[in-house]
Amino acid sequence: xxxxxxxxxxxxxxxxxxxxxxxxxxxxxxxxxxxxxxxxxxxxxxxxxxxxxxxxxxxxxxxxxxxxxxxxxxxxxxxxxxxxxxxxxxxxxxxxxxxxxxxxxxx
Numbered sequence: 001x002x003x004x005x006x007x008x009x010x011x012x013x014x015x016x017x018x019x020x021x022x023x024x025x026x027x028x029x030x031x032x033x034x035x036x037x038x039x040x041x042x043x044x045x046x047x048x049x050x051x052x053x054x055x056x057x058x059x060x061x062x063x064x065x066x067x068x069x070x071x072x073x074x075x076x077x078x079x080x081x082x083x084x085x086x087x088x089x090x091x092x093x094x095x096x097x098x099x100x101x102x103x104x105x106x107x
Contacts, residue, residue, distance in 0.1 A: 038104035040068060041088070048093040050078065052104050059084055066091065066106045068098040078104060 038060075042051040050068075060066065060080050068076035076096030080089055091104070098104075 038066070040098050040100055040102040040104060043093075043098055043100060045093075045097065049081070050091050050093060050098050052078070052080075052089055052091050053087050054089065056087055059087070059089060060106065064106060065094075066104050068096070068102040068104050070099065070102045075099075075102060 038052045038054040040050050041053050044050070054060065062080055062082050062084075064080045066078045066080065067074050068078055074096075076098040077094040078091040078098070079094050081092045082090055084090075
């Protein structure tokens with residue numbers, strides 16, 4: 001009786017281990033969709049604000065924090081404060097300093 005259960009157990013064990021090798025499928029590669037790219041068009045360093053232009057229909061939300069980049073390096077932290085008109089909005093410079101032409105995006 002014991003040998004019967006051992007042989008059944010051994011067969012089940014061997015059948016379970018002798019499975020076909022699973023094919024490795026290529027997974028879906030997900031890349032970030034990119035943030036809202038904007039451009040600084042005017043800066044008032046004494047009042048610590050900048051006017052930023054965004055593409056049509058891609059205006060960031062009020063109070064959204066964004067970063068300004070110059071030649072790929074982060075140079076300022078911005079907070080969108082408004083008012084917003086057409087493709088332009090005003091952002092407070094929270095830290096750092098920005099210049100006309102800097103790229104603005106949320107990271």
